[in-house]
Amino acid sequence: MLALLVCAVWLLAAASSHPLQRRLAPCPPFSNGTVNIAAYQLYPENVDFDEQSCLLCSRKSNIGSLYNASVVVYDPYKASVVSTIEFPNITRTPPFHIGGVAWDPYASKRAKNKSADEITILVDAAAAHETAGHDVSGDNYIIRWDAAAQKVLWSVNLTSVSRGRYGGPQDIEHDEQSNIFVLGTYPGTLMRVPRDGSRVDEWFVPAPRADFQPRRPRM
Numbered sequence: 474m475l476a477l478l479v480c481a482v483w484l485l486a487a488a489s490s491h492p493l494q495r496r497l498a499p500c501p502p503f504s505n506g507t508v509n510i511a512a513y514q515l516y517p518e519n520v521d522f523d524e525q526s527c528l529l530c531s532r533k534s535n536i537g538s539l540y541n542a543s544v545v546v547y548d549p550y551k552a553s554v555v556s557t558i559e560f561p562n563i564t565r566t567p568p569f570h571i572g573g574v575a576w577d578p579y580a581s582k583r584a585k586n587k588s589a590d591e592i593t594i595l596v597d598a599a600a601a602h603e604t605a606g607h608d609v610s611g612d613n614y615i616i617r618w619d620a621a622a623q624k625v626l627w628s629v630n631l632t633s634v635s636r637g638r639y640g641g642p643q644d645i646e647h648d649e650q651s652n653i654f655v656l657g658t659y660p661g662t663l664m665r666v667p668r669d670g671s672r673v674d675e676w677f678v679p680a681p682r683a684d685f686q687p688r689r690p691r692m
């Protein structure tokens with residue numbers, strides 16, 4: 474299965490050889506206060522602005538398209554969808570959602586290569602969210618996307634570490650020490666992944682509580 478994912482990553486890398494055109498410009502403010510985006514099955518729970526892409530050229534923000542399990546790239550200056558990033562065997566493939574999208578603000582600062590422009594994407598299994606944590610089955614992944622080169626840098630399988638004991642990852646954050654944190658919900662957990670994706674650490678996992686009863690989903 475890991476081979477399949479690696480293969481998917483390789484195919485995607487081979488397929489996307491059309492980096493967006495680049496312009497040198499700092500990100501100017503958006504002129505409008507409200508940004509309305511019309512994109513099928515878009516659920517913009519997670520939106521992030523890619524300040525590096527903007528600095529280098531095209532101005533776009535990345536928006537997780539939750540129900541399609543794809544990432545919508547949107548230009549807030551032109552008010553148009555630039556592209557949709559799709560992942561083989563994840564996009565339009567149950568049980569996957571793309572729940573978290575976060576631009577890494579430290580990637581270009583710490584790298585020798587100042588044009589580094591990296592985005593971390595969370596692929597999560599839907600069941601945990603649909604059942605309020607009763608069913609935490611299905612696999613969850615982190616994908617590291619090179620927004621400049623338009624290719625997957627690496628991916629890791631979070632479930633190979635959580636092994637079905639908890640689930641419902643929802644969000645991502647980066648820190649200055651090159652760590653990627655994944656916030657989980659059922660119950661509250663934090664996983665930590667180094668920026669090269671070489672391992673997954675359980676950074677915070679509460680001790681199992683005998684009296685823990687996940688809430689029933691509201692019908």
Ligand SMILES: *[C@@H]1O[C@H](CO)[C@@H](O)[C@H](O)[C@H]1NC(C)=O
Pocket residue numbers: 474475476477478612630632633634636
């Ligand atoms: C991810 O890890 C889980 C748990 O070890 C495993 O069942 C699943 O096959 C893995 N997925 C891939 C693509 O290797």
Ligand SMILES: *[C@@H]1O[C@H](CO)[C@@H](O)[C@H](O)[C@H]1NC(C)=O
Pocket residue numbers: 477478480481484561562
């Ligand atoms: C997607 O999954 C199918 C079925 O497991 C497999 O045959 C196919 O090679 C995979 N595609 C990619 C791009 O990994």
Ligand SMILES: *[C@@H]1O[C@H](CO)[C@@H](O)[C@H](O)[C@H]1NC(C)=O
Pocket residue numbers: 512513514538541543545557565
């Ligand atoms: C989501 O999937 C539907 C059905 O395949 C497709 O029509 C739509 O364009 C997709 N949306 C995005 C944002 O890719």
Ligand SMILES: *[C@@H]1O[C@H](CO)[C@@H](O)[C@H](O)[C@H]1NC(C)=O
Pocket residue numbers: 505507508509549550551552
């Ligand atoms: C800004 O608002 C105006 C007036 O509502 C609208 O016509 C225009 O498309 C908006 N521009 C952007 C970039 O959203």
Ligand SMILES: *[C@@H]1O[C@H](CO)[C@@H](O)[C@H](O)[C@H]1NC(C)=O
Pocket residue numbers: 586588589590619620621622
């Ligand atoms: C520098 O980073 C850019 C954007 O990620 C990439 O396209 C380019 O190949 C990198 N160059 C080197 C020498 O690593």
